[in-house]
Amino acid sequence: MLIRVLGPVSLLAAEGDAVALPGARQAALLAVLAAHAGETLSADRLVDVLWEDHPPANPTAALHSTVFKVRAALRQVTDRDVLVTRERGYALDLRLGDLDAELFARLVDESRDQRPGDAAEILRAALGLWRGPAYGGPAEGGSVHLEALRLEEMRRVALERCGAALLAADRPADAVLLLQPFVAEQPLREAARATLMRALHAVGRTSEALEHYQSYREHLAEELGLEPSRALTELQVALLQPAEAPGVAARRRDSPGLPGMAVHYLRTAADTVIASGTVGSGPPVVVLMGWISSLDVSCCPRSARRPWCCTTGPTG
Numbered sequence: 227m228l229i230r231v232l233g234p235v236s237l238l239a240a241e242g243d244a245v246a247l248p249g250a251r252q253a254a255l256l257a258v259l260a261a262h263a264g265e266t267l268s269a270d271r272l273v274d275v276l277w278e279d280h281p282p283a284n285p286t287a288a289l290h291s292t293v294f295k296v297r298a299a300l301r302q303v304t305d306r307d308v309l310v311t312r313e314r315g316y317a318l319d320l321r322l323g324d325l326d327a328e329l330f331a332r333l334v335d336e337s338r339d340q341r342p343g344d345a346a347e348i349l350r351a352a353l354g355l356w357r358g359p360a361y362g363g364p365a366e367g368g369s370v371h372l373e374a375l376r377l378e379e380m381r382r383v384a385l386e387r388c389g390a391a392l393l394a395a396d397r398p399a400d401a402v403l404l405l406q407p408f409v410a411e412q413p414l415r416e417a418a419r420a421t422l423m424r425a426l427h428a429v430g431r432t433s434e435a436l437e438h439y440q441s442y443r444e445h446l447a448e449e450l451g452l453e454p455s456r457a458l459t460e461l462q463v464a465l466l467q468p469a470e471a472p473g474v475a476a477r478r479r480d481s482p483g484l485p486g487m488a489v490h491y492l493r494t495a496a497d498t499v500i501a502s503g504t505v506g507s508g509p510p511v512v513v514l515m516g517w518i519s520s521l522d523v524s525c526c527p528r529s530a531r532r533p534w535c536c537t538t539g540p541t542g
Contacts, residue, residue: 228303228324231260232377233357239303247299251276251292254370257361259309259318261373263325268315275368326355327377334384342394349388356381382412389421398428409438413445420458427465435465 230236230244235253237245247253258275259267273285282288293309293316300308310319323329333352337345360374360381385408392401405422412418419442426435439454439462446452453459 227326227329228300228308229256229260229318229320230326230357231257231361232326232330232355232381233359234362235260237299237303245299245302247296249292249295252296252299253362255292255296257370258368259316260325260327261361261370263318263320263328266312266315266317272316275370327360330355330377330384331380334380337384337387337391342391343397346388346391346395346397346400349384349391352384353381353388382408382415382418386415386418386421389418389425393421393425393428398425401425402429402431413442414449416442416455416458420461423461423465432465436462439465 227238230238235247235257237247239245247256254276255272258272269286269289273281273289276289276292277285297309306319308319308324310317320328330352333348333355337348337352340348360377361370363374385404389401389405389408392398392404401421402425405418405425409415409419409422419438423435423438426432426438439458442458443454446454454462
């Protein structure tokens with residue numbers, strides 16, 4: 227690898243030593259050429275990128291000077307001519323593996339159709355190439371910024387896939403370690419949160435998994451005025467099922483308040499008791515009431531449009 231853009235733009239020698247590019251314009255020149263790897267960019271375009279609305283008195287000479295300095299830095303890591311002149315412009319003549327962004331994309335593609343354990347290791351290697359925001363977090367606007375956004379989204383998807391692969395490979399603890407900081411950083415990415423909930427449940431931390439659902443529900447309503455997807459809601463309901471909750475003791479009894487209603491009592495590893503009741507048929511409806519200590523349901527006939535009225539309250 228010669229050129230690194232998955233973090234601050236820099237060069238990497240064969241021995242593994244990083245070579246910094248002194249001066250913002252040298253890094254900016256290498257960044258824009260790397261963002262357009264394989265393309266030839268005209269001198270005029272490069273001047274516009276490097277100096278924007280304040281070009282130097284002699285832009286051609288200033289650009290040549292910057293190109294000369296970047297070439298000198300490249301000679302510290304390779305004896306090849308990497309920055310070449312073509313058709314009144316400049317381009318990077320890269321080989322396979324010269325650019326870390328290209329290597330990252332290749333590893334992500336390679337991980338597809340692999341067994342979960344192998345896919346997880348390949349994706350971890352790909353994610354290990356990152357040292358910070360792509361291109362060092364460039365300013366808004368421009369092709370470098372757009373390329374950075376593309377790479378950042380690829381990183382997020384790769385991290386989500388890595389977490390799912392770790393879970394599928396029966397490594398839920400590793401999935402939790404990987405996904406917890408990511409979900410905190412990206413609270414609206416539902417796929418990552420769902421995988422984290424499953425992983426927490428798998429290691430016996432079901433209460434934390436359910437807290438993640440409630441936190442996401444509140445955040446989504448506050449930010450976008452939306453509810454969680456049906457898939458995530460069904461996952462939350464599934465995690466409440468006593469048969470699927472490791473380390474949770476459960477029992478069931480009929481409710482005296484309504485014949486035919488089943489009340490489930492779940493005692494968690496933290497000695498917390500959770501009660502849930504089910505009755506009737508039709509689409510499932512979940513009602514959460516945090517202020518009651520147990521369930522008691524009484525019903526009375528209503529109109530044809532609303533045939534039942536159910537009340538809940540604490541009992542002794």
